[in-house]
Amino acid sequence: MEQGVEVSCPACGETTAVYVDWEDGQDELETDCQVCCHPIHVQVQMNAGRVVNTAVGNEW
Numbered sequence: 001m002e003q004g005v006e007v008s009c010p011a012c013g014e015t016t017a018v019y020v021d022w023e024d025g026q027d028e029l030e031t032d033c034q035v036c037c038h039p040i041h042v043q044v045q046m047n048a049g050r051v052v053n054t055a056v057g058n059e060w
């Protein structure tokens with residue numbers, strides 16, 4: 001199921017939302033900040049259909 005997660009942009013600090021179709025486990029994706037267009041690398045960990053951890057970084 002698709003779920004939205006809010007992450008903080010490492011470049012400008014603004015919150016931006018990413019939407020992913022995922023299952024339990026860890027997923028990674030690239031998105032662009034909606035405010036400054038900086039590419040953001042997002043790692044998300046899911047358990048039982050809920051987000052348990054997120055991490056963001058610059059483009060790797």
Ligand SMILES: [Zn+2]
Nearest residue numbers: 009012033036
């Ligand atoms: Zn930004």
